[in-house]
Amino acid sequence: MIAVAPDNAAQSLSPDLLPLPVASVKDGFRTRWYRSRSFVAGIVILGVIIGMCTLAPLLTPFSPTQQDLTHVLQPPSAQHLLGTDQLGIDVWSQLLYGGRTDLRIAFLAVILPFIIGTTLGCLAGYYGRAVDVGVMRMVDIVVAFPFYVLVIALVFAIGPGEKGIYIAITIVGWVSYARIVRGEILVAKQQDYVLAARSAGFGAPRIIVRHLLPNVITQAIVFATADVVLDILAIVTLGYLGLGVPPPIPDWGRMIFNGQQFLTTQWQLATFPGLAVVVTGIGLALLGDGLSDLLRPE
Amino acid sequence: MAELLRVEDDVVEIRTRRGVLRAVDGVSFSIAAGEALGLVGESGCGKTTTLRTILGLIPRHATVSGRVLFEGEDLLAKNGDAMRRRRGKAISMIFQEPMTALNQLMRAGQQIAEAIEINLGHGGREARREAVDLMRRVGIPDAERRYRAYPHELSGGMRQRVMIAMAISCHPRLVLCDEPTTALDVTVQEQILNILATMQREEDLSILYVTHDLAVVAELCERVAVMYAAQIVEIGTVDEVFRRPRHPYTLGLLRSIPRFERVQETLNAIPGAPPHLLAPPPCCRFHPRCPYVEDDCRHGDFPLLPIGDDHDSACIHSERCVEAIVGDPVMPGD
Numbered sequence: 001m002i003a004v005a006p007d008n009a010a011q012s013l014s015p016d017l018l019p020l021p022v023a024s025v026k027d028g029f030r031t032r033w034y035r036s037r038s039f040v041a042g043i044v045i046l047g048v049i050i051g052m053c054t055l056a057p058l059l060t061p062f063s064p065t066q067q068d069l070t071h072v073l074q075p076p077s078a079q080h081l082l083g084t085d086q087l088g089i090d091v092w093s094q095l096l097y098g099g100r101t102d103l104r105i106a107f108l109a110v111i112l113p114f115i116i117g118t119t120l121g122c123l124a125g126y127y128g129r130a131v132d133v134g135v136m137r138m139v140d141i142v143v144a145f146p147f148y149v150l151v152i153a154l155v156f157a158i159g160p161g162e163k164g165i166y167i168a169i170t171i172v173g174w175v176s177y178a179r180i181v182r183g184e185i186l187v188a189k190q191q192d193y194v195l196a197a198r199s200a201g202f203g204a205p206r207i208i209v210r211h212l213l214p215n216v217i218t219q220a221i222v223f224a225t226a227d228v229v230l231d232i233l234a235i236v237t238l239g240y241l242g243l244g245v246p247p248p249i250p251d252w253g254r255m256i257f258n259g260q261q262f263l264t265t266q267w268q269l270a271t272f273p274g275l276a277v278v279v280t281g282i283g284l285a286l287l288g289d290g291l292s293d294l295l296r297p298e
Numbered sequence: 299m300a301e302l303l304r305v306e307d308d309v310v311e312i313r314t315r316r317g318v319l320r321a322v323d324g325v326s327f328s329i330a331a332g333e334a335l336g337l338v339g340e341s342g343c344g345k346t347t348t349l350r351t352i353l354g355l356i357p358r359h360a361t362v363s364g365r366v367l368f369e370g371e372d373l374l375a376k377n378g379d380a381m382r383r384r385r386g387k388a389i390s391m392i393f394q395e396p397m398t399a400l401n402q403l404m405r406a407g408q409q410i411a412e413a414i415e416i417n418l419g420h421g422g423r424e425a426r427r428e429a430v431d432l433m434r435r436v437g438i439p440d441a442e443r444r445y446r447a448y449p450h451e452l453s454g455g456m457r458q459r460v461m462i463a464m465a466i467s468c469h470p471r472l473v474l475c476d477e478p479t480t481a482l483d484v485t486v487q488e489q490i491l492n493i494l495a496t497m498q499r500e501e502d503l504s505i506l507y508v509t510h511d512l513a514v515v516a517e518l519c520e521r522v523a524v525m526y527a528a529q530i531v532e533i534g535t536v537d538e539v540f541r542r543p544r545h546p547y548t549l550g551l552l553r554s555i556p557r558f559e560r561v562q563e564t565l566n567a568i569p570g571a572p573p574h575l576l577a578p579p580p581c582c583r584f585h586p587r588c589p590y591v592e593d594d595c596r597h598g599d600f601p602l603l604p605i606g607d608d609h610d611s612a613c614i615h616s617e618r619c620v621e622a623i624v625g626d627p628v629m630p631g632d
Contacts, residue, residue, distance in 0.1 A: 128358075192399040199353050199474075200413045200464065201386030210412070214403045 032294060039290020045283030049276075053099035062090035064097035065248040073266055082268050085258060095272055098250035103280070105165055105245070106231040110224050112170040117177025118220050122208050124178065125185025135182070139175045147172060151234050152243065160243045169231055176227065177220050184216035218295040225288030229281045236277055252277055302504045303352070303472055304328040308364040310347050310356060319575050321347040321360070323528040326602070329472070329521075334498060334505040336515030336536070338551070339525030340572055345508040348525075349474045352506070353389060354381040368472070386417045390465040394477040396457035400449040406460045407433065407445025410467050417468040432463040436493050455486035459493065466497055473497075475507045479514060491518055512555060516540060521608070524548045527573050527583040530602060534609030541629050544605050544616035546588045552628045582612070590618040 034040055052059060062080075068088035076083045082091035124135035142150070154168035188194065189212065197207045238244040239253020247254065252273040259269025310322040322344040329335045337345050350356045352366055354373060366373040368388065373381060393399035401409060410429035414420050420428065426445070433441035436459040449457055458478055465473050475494070479487040495518055498505055507519055515522050516536055523533040524547065532545040543549045550568040570587035573579055579586055585595040592615060602610040613619070 192393050192395060193401045195355060196391070196393055196399040196461075196464075197401070198355055198382075199385050199391040201382055201384070201417050201468075202412075203382060206416070211401050211404075215401070 033290075036290040036293045038286040039294060042283050042285070042287030042290055045279060046287060049099065049280055049283065050103065053096055053103060056093070056096035056100060060090065060093040060096060062093040064089065064093040064250040066090075073262065075266070076268060082272055083266065085255075085269055086262065091255070091269060091272065094250045094255055095252070095276060098252045098255060098273065099276060099280075101245055101249055101251050102232055102235050102239075102253075105162060105235050106228050109166055109169040109231045109235075110173070110227045112166065113173030113227070114177055114220065114224055116170065117174035117179075118181045118213075118217070120174065121178040121181025121220075122185055122213065122216075125182040126189055126204065126208050126212065132182070135178060139178055142172060142175045145172075147230070148234065148237060152238065152241065155238055155243045160238070160246060162245055165235060165238060165244070169234060173227060173231070176223060180219050180223055181216055184219055185212055188212050188215050218292075222288050222292040222295065225284050225291060229284045232277060232280060232284075236273075300331045301328050302331045302333075302369065303506070304365075304367040305348070305352065306365040306367065308348060308351055308362070308366065310344070310351055310360050310362050312357070312360040314576070317576050320528055320578075321575060322351065323578075324364075325525070325528075325530050326364075327523050327530060327533055329504045329506060331471070331504055332498070332502045333521065334507060334519040336519035336522040337506060337508045337525060338510060338512060338515055338522060340510060342575075343525045343572065344528040344575075345525055346476055349391070349476055349506065349508055352472075352474060353385055353391060354378075355385075386413055386470065387468045388470055389472045389474065390468070390470040391474040391476065392458075392461050392465045392478045395481050396454065396461045396478075397449065397481075399461060400457060402449055404448075405446050406449055406452060406457075407441075407447075410460065410464045413464055413467045429463070429467070432467055433460070436460075436463045436466075436497070437489065438463075453486075454482050455489060458482060458486075458490050462490070462493060462497065466501060466503070469501065470503070472504045472506065475505060475509075477509050477511075480509065480511065487514070494518060512540070512551065524551070527578055528575055529583060529612070531584065531612045532610065533602065534606070534611075538606060538609045541627075542606075542609075542620070542623065543628060544609065544611035544619050545584075545613045546590055546619060547584045549619050549622060549628070550587075550589075582614075584613075590615055590622075 060081075066089065068084070070088065071080075071084055072086050072088045074080055074084045074088075080090050080092065082095065084090055085094070120135045124132040150172045151168045154171060155164045158164035158167055194207060194211060197211050202211075235244060235251070236253035236256070239251040240257045242254075242257070244253050245251050255273040256270045259266070259271075259273070262269050305328070306326050308322050308325040309320065312319045312321050325344070325348055327335065337348065339345050347356065347360075351362055352368075352373065354376070356362060362374060364374065368384070373384070376384075400406065404412075407426070407429045410432055411422070411425040414425040414428050415422065418425075430441045430445050433444060438444050438456060438459050444452065444456070449460070452460065461478070478494075479490050482490060491514060494505065497503060505518070507515065509515060519536055521534065522536045522539050523530050524539070524545065525531070526547045532539060532543065532548045539548060540552060543552060547568070550566075553566045554568060556565055568587055573583055573586070581597050582588070582595045582600045585591045588595065594614065600612045600614065602612050605611050605616055
């Protein structure tokens with residue numbers, strides 16, 4: 001106590017005149033990210049997976065589409081790390097190149113729902129009334145259907161392939177972002193800083209974009225990491241059902257489908273693409289968990 | 299002095315589930331150019347709602363009637379866009395809690411510069427320089443560096459200074475203050491009041507200062523209006539109203555301030571509680587708590603009546619207050 005007293009006295013005399021602590025200025029996301037274990041773990045897992053998919057040509061000498069009917073259904077060996085499938089295609093290559101397809105589509109597929117959902121959520125939350133009713137009724141309609149039922153039906157209607165997946169996921173996926181952002185805006189717009197911005201003469205678009213959005217976007221970003229997982233599962237499911245990217249483009253879903261008929265003899269055919277999905281999912285979940293910790297305002 | 303703002307018969311009705319609530323009930327007052335008017339009253343008596351009417355920022359489920367004449371123009375008759383263009387530029391506002399009234403994710407200086415850019419159309423670099431200037435003028439040391447600070451890195455007093463800088467950045471004629479010193483400790487309060495007084499003088503500002511702190515009003519304001527249950531019950535110069543209150547509520551308020559000179563066992567509180575605005579008592583709203591209540595207080599209207607030079611009271615038995623003060627002055631030394 002005695003040792004602290006002079007310090008306290010100095011502070012109570014002129015609390016405002018003390019120099020700014022330099023560290024506090026930099027105490028942002030950039031200097032704190034490594035403190036969240038789950039964020040680091042997520043980054044490492046995803047980094048390894050994405051790195052391996054990106055460097056696929058360096059990690060495997062085989063093409064993911066080249067059939068070799070003289071070497072079908074081989075067990076793992078030094079040459080074929082995970083063996084070959086019923087057409088003699090190297091499974092390890094398929095896994096790496098399939099990851100390229102699935103991850104690319106999954107990450108790209110969250111962009112449009114994110115933008116559309118956030119925009120509509122902002123408008124509904126800020127303007128309320130008719131805008132809110134309109135947007136939320138659309139949300140209700142989409143939510144009334146189970147996610148997979150609607151995505152599968154839409155892809156089936158639009159036609160399989162990458163474009164169909166993007167459209168279907170956008171139509172179904174935006175509602176979650178709209179709901180999250182609307183809810184956040186409803187709370188945030190009651191805050192004094194919004195009233196202060198209005199009393200400073202700012203118009204609604206500026207208040208939404210410059211003042212509200214940065215305060216509410218965090219939740220949408222955190223959800224996006226969970227949404228990528230959902231999208232990967234959807235893409236793999238579609239591939240499994242034969243509604244995904246058309247062959248011969250490699251895809252984890254179709255690998256699982258093809259491999260399951262040999263599950264008793266060649267278990268590795270279906271197991272490793274399945275494991276890839278699980279590990280990717282865990283990596284993204286950890287990343288989202290860490291992000292929500294780090295982005296939470298103090 | 300030229301009249302800057304005149305509020306006439308301001309009524310704000312809020313629809314609630316249990317009926318229509320009159321948050322402001324026929325409030326009228328005026329502020330001259332360069333004058334500071336204090337608006338005092340208990341929590342929930344309609345002070346803040348009165349402020350927001352002037353800016354046109356009342357909740358959507360509320361309806362306003364009456365007139366708010368600013369430089370002769372009725373602001374309530376203006377459409378949303380015309381009103382928005384006056385905010386910040388002609389009339390601005392300072393809030394009670396600068397921690398919540400500043401955007402936590404924007405640098406303090408940027409928030410000032412933003413107002414300048416938007417309302418005065420100045421370029422980014424110029425706006426930044428003006429913002430730093432303003433920060434210096436409101437007594438923020440090391441303004442260049444604090445321009446880049448986030449609100450949570452500043453102390454309460456510094457944050458409130460930033461709010462003041464924002465409020466005066468576009469040279470408004472009128473600044474509405476919603477208890478800007480309530481959340482601050484006494485030494486900082488004093489500094490903020492001094493800054494406000496200086497700015498008022500330098501910019502020839504009019505100030506409408508809402509508070510429940512009578513001492514602050516006595517220090518900063520020339521005139522004071524006392525609100526009780528959504529109505530103004532007494533208005534006049536600070537000197538008149540505080541030394542010779544003519545409404546029992548004002549007297550009760552002044553008597554309830556604890557004083558060093560009077561050693562007493564219990565504090566002088568006004569008995570009872572303010573009425574609920576969903577069902578205010580008809581007639582004089584203060585009569586259930588009034589020590590001088592008489593039969594004729596229980597019916598009729600009680601408009602503000604002039605009882606002296608620039609001194610109006612709604613009490614029809616205001617002479618009872620005069621009697622009460624004789625022998626027991628409100629202000630020490632009277």
